[in-house]
Amino acid sequence: MNRQPQPAITWREDMIPQDVTLIERFASASGFFRPDEVLLAADFAAEHLSKGPESGYNFIFAQEGDQTLGYACYGHIPGTLHSWSLYWIIVNQSTRSRGLGSRLLAQVEQRVAAAGGERLYIETSSQPMYHPTRRFYQSRGYTLLTVLEDFYARGDGKVVYAKTMPDLAKG
Amino acid sequence: MNRQPQPAITWREDMIPQDVTLIERFASASGFFRPDEVLLAADFAAEHLSKGPESGYNFIFAQEGDQTLGYACYGHIPGTLHSWSLYWIIVNQSTRSRGLGSRLLAQVEQRVAAAGGERLYIETSSQPMYHPTRRFYQSRGYTLLTVLEDFYARGDGKVVYAKTMPDLAKG
Numbered sequence: 638m639n640r641q642p643q644p645a646i647t648w649r650e651d652m653i654p655q656d657v658t659l660i661e662r663f664a665s666a667s668g669f670f671r672p673d674e675v676l677l678a679a680d681f682a683a684e685h686l687s688k689g690p691e692s693g694y695n696f697i698f699a700q701e702g703d704q705t706l707g708y709a710c711y712g713h714i715p716g717t718l719h720s721w722s723l724y725w726i727i728v729n730q731s732t733r734s735r736g737l738g739s740r741l742l743a744q745v746e747q748r749v750a751a752a753g754g755e756r757l758y759i760e761t762s763s764q765p766m767y768h769p770t771r772r773f774y775q776s777r778g779y780t781l782l783t784v785l786e787d788f789y790a791r792g793d794g795k796v797v798y799a800k801t802m803p804d805l806a807k808g
Numbered sequence: 809m810n811r812q813p814q815p816a817i818t819w820r821e822d823m824i825p826q827d828v829t830l831i832e833r834f835a836s837a838s839g840f841f842r843p844d845e846v847l848l849a850a851d852f853a854a855e856h857l858s859k860g861p862e863s864g865y866n867f868i869f870a871q872e873g874d875q876t877l878g879y880a881c882y883g884h885i886p887g888t889l890h891s892w893s894l895y896w897i898i899v900n901q902s903t904r905s906r907g908l909g910s911r912l913l914a915q916v917e918q919r920v921a922a923a924g925g926e927r928l929y930i931e932t933s934s935q936p937m938y939h940p941t942r943r944f945y946q947s948r949g950y951t952l953l954t955v956l957e958d959f960y961a962r963g964d965g966k967v968v969y970a971k972t973m974p975d976l977a978k979g
């Protein structure tokens with residue numbers, strides 16, 4: 638059986654109005670987020686759409702031709718000099734296991750390092766369903782810093798990871 | 809020597825446009841904040857002024873008659889069910905050592921508990937100049953959860969405290 642060559646992924650940073658709905662759909666379809674978290678993901682996008690980089694939220698979309706396969710949202714942490722946060726990486730369900738999450742993460746890391754960032758923080762949940770998520774970040778060089786028990790909800794703690802320079806620049 | 813009876817403190821939650829400048833002056837005069845942090849304090853106030861409670865930032869001002877002696881800024885942490893954060897307590901330099909910080913903190917705790925909050929987080933700096941700040945929170949029942957080294961800047965870590973229910977409701 639012949640395999641079709643897959644179109645190359647391109648990276649898009651400019652947001653278009655349709656992205657807000659798209660992000661809401663991605664977040665909702667992932668099955669990982671409560672309704673208030675889905676709205677929060679869409680809020681971040683709407684903030685960026687109306688204020689641009691001033692919003693403090695940067696976006697990068699993975700494109701395959703016209704189709705958006707996933708995105709990452711990250712930003713400089715206000716009140717810090719060189720600390721950044723990765724807010725979300727969400728990949729379209731149907732394109733899982735193509736390594737797109739890793740490639741999006743590498744894109745974010747390169748951009749953070751290029752902007753003078755020295756530390757990239759990732760906060761995620763301590764719940765069992767996030768085990769693959771935590772393993773993903775650990776396998777990509779992120780160090781577990783702390784767990785704040787019951788942070789998100791009772792029984793749902795916040796796990797904090799970070800990757801620092803010079804590892805960050807290696808992507 | 810007679811001591812004048814001191815006018816009672818009243819608590820004000822409605823913000824007026826002049827508060828933005830006042831907060832900037834308080835933050836700047838405290839000597840505790842970098843210029844970007846002073847601007848951030850003013851930004852939070854401007855957000856609240858334009859959006860109200862929707863901003864996610866609540867304010868409480870300590871009034872002695874017409875004069876504002878200090879304020880606290882706090883809010884529900886987006887993406888969590890019952891977690892709140894105290895962003896700032898700043899007291900006018902000339903009114904230090906009158907216990908106003910403690911009273912502002914108690915006011916915040918009561919309001920958070922009344923709103924269904926179960927945990928109040930406080931983030932502050934690991935730098936030596938913040939030793940009195942850290943002692944202040946520890947003496948008021950806050951538990952040290954973690955220190956994220958170099959978070960704010962090189963050599964300036966983030967120290968995270970929390971107070972949880974039922975201690976929170978006791979103020």
